Amino acid sequence: MLTKRIIPCLDVKDGRTVKGVNFVNLRDAGDAVELAAVYAEQGADELVFLDITATVEGRGTLLELVRRVAHTINIPFTVGGGISSKVDVSALLNAGADKVSINSAAVRNPDLINELALEFGSQCIVVAIDTKSVHSSQFTVLSESPTDSFLTPHSSLLTSNFVHTHGGRKPTELRTLEWAKEVEERGAGEILLTSMDTDGTKNGFALELTSTISRNANIPVIASGGAGTMEHFYEVFTTGYADAGLAASIFHFKEIEIPALKQYLHERGIPMRMSR
């Protein structure tokens, strides 16, 4: 039976991990490669490295870090942040990344998803979607068009959730569910869904949103943003229908340790890969 995945996310800058509350006020939480090796040993199912400053500063991703990580760990890892071309992707995959995650560039140029999927295969193309609910005044302006029929069960939630880029700072006119379906059709292999409303709060994942996206997508959905307790992971795998749960600082600061988390979920009937 396919297991649900626990994925620590390492937000990196200059080879070191950083993680801020709601993507600002960055704190330093250690050496990225060292941390990656610890997580792999502890039973992390995959790792995600996000160069969170890359889009803003227009920097390339850290190839040297990727090489060191590939050399050190033997579980799959994804690299994201500032990726905008075939050349970027090719360099990262050649440096040893298993998958790449694209975000702003896909919003800017959706054809990029098709091109990358065709060139490298869907299995290594993750589309990261940062989503945020927009206040009702703003929302009425943006949602004049009639609601699509498939939106009805959670229409208020879904019509008010819009894709954001640039680390959540820049709103777009893309509705989250519509964009999720589009990236799948264009050949994405997986969706990394981050709720900017819950990110950094430790009050739990955005369950309703995650559930709707995951139940409407035929590709796996990684839920991200808001994990604070073990129960939050349980919820996101059950009511949230997520295929994987991602978190950063709670792992980095050892508020939750991966072996204990997996044991907790395993005991509650969530399929988990347990160490021997």
Place this chain on the structure above:
Amino acid sequence: MQPEIVIIDYGMGNLRSVLKKVERLHKSVQVSADLKVIENAQKLILPGVGHFANGVKKLKESGIWEVLNQKVLEVQTPILGICLGMQLMAKCSEEGNAEGLGWLEAEVVRFKVNDTRTYKVPHMGWNTVEIQKESPLFAGVSQEAMYYFVHSYYMKCHNAKDALGSTDYALYFTSAIQKNNIYGTQFHPEKSHEWGDRLIQNFIALPA
């Protein structure tokens, strides 16, 4: 110097992680597209991710196709196909409607699932392999071992005796094969932590 183990580079995906993994367990290994080097190898690894028809095209254009047929079928050199590398050993695939190496009575088809909430495609993540027959490849490996999969197509093996193991994902599909000197895994042993290491070690330990 001629390496004992050659990881075949035919331009389908990143081979670095396979190389790193094997390097740690065996000194004499090299990634190569050189026909002479491939010809003189004692063991071969055929990795690869991506599109089946593309893989066939690249194997043919590079001339590796003929060398492989000769090495594997005539010299009987042990070979391990990983993911697309295993699929290429089948007769044909739905992915691009192309003919494969045809070493196995098998075809490669896409997952067709009705319950898409439970069974997403690609099949991505960690799953078990139910071992169906004894093989040196799985020596000392527990039935609870888990491996990392990422694929949208799977191999339908028509000859039950070639199937080494199967995996449950909406249906039972063949996730590992062996036919004489020909071995293959649909999953990625190089990404499958300690159990994956064991498998690679087992392949390295095979008599050449």
